[in-house]
Amino acid sequence: MSGETDRSRKRVLMLLERLGRLMQSRGHELGLKPVQWEALRYLSRANRFSRTPSGLTAYLGSTKGTVSQTLIALESKGLIRKKSDPGDRRAVRLELTAAGRRALGSDPLLEFAESVGALGKVGEGTLERNLTALLTERLEQIEGRPFGICRTCTHFEKNAPEGKPHRCGLLELPLSADESEQICVEQES
Numbered sequence: 001m002s003g004e005t006d007r008s009r010k011r012v013l014m015l016l017e018r019l020g021r022l023m024q025s026r027g028h029e030l031g032l033k034p035v036q037w038e039a040l041r042y043l044s045r046a047n048r049f050s051r052t053p054s055g056l057t058a059y060l061g062s063t064k065g066t067v068s069q070t071l072i073a074l075e076s077k078g079l080i081r082k083k084s085d086p087g088d089r090r091a092v093r094l095e096l097t098a099a100g101r102r103a104l105g106s107d108p109l110l111e112f113a114e115s116v117g118a119l120g121k122v123g124e125g126t127l128e129r130n131l132t133a134l135l136t137e138r139l140e141q142i143e144g145r146p147f148g149i150c151r152t153c154t155h156f157e158k159n160a161p162e163g164k165p166h167r168c169g170l171l172e173l174p175l176s177a178d179e180s181e182q183i184c185v186e187q188e189s
């Protein structure tokens, strides 16, 4: 690797780190820890099979202990609730409360949406593609799950006869139009 290539890659990494730091510090100002915001965002985007402590642990790439503390804190603030799974009483399902959904209306990440928009349609598209490629490459290296959108999954059966209107071929369950836009712990592109 040439010296210039090496410097360029380090600059990219420092830019990513700086942006991440800016996003996290705004989160602190609004009274929740960065990981608590991430958990709330995850629960607002994940499908019903993925809104579990283990799904959140895999998404965050964190430890069970950290996730457990995060969930306790969010539950004590009244932002999430735990429910037992009707099909498996030992399993726990997580959901946002009305207060949790309201909190996401003040999500500090929304402040960055304007800055992304300022890049223009082409710049925004290029950034999205490049960040997606970077994330995919890194997840492959560490064997992490992609958590992609359901309708892009290899198991997604669009407008299946026995679906509602779609179907998951892996879990053999119907999927609604809204669920086809959610992220999933089992998603495979």
Ligand code: SF4
Binding pocket: 047, 049, 149, 150, 151, 153, 154, 155, 156, 157, 167, 168, 169, 170, 171, 183, 184, 185, 186, 187, 188
């Ligand atoms: S089709 Fe894929 S992404 Fe959708 S629910 Fe099934 S496994 Fe998950």
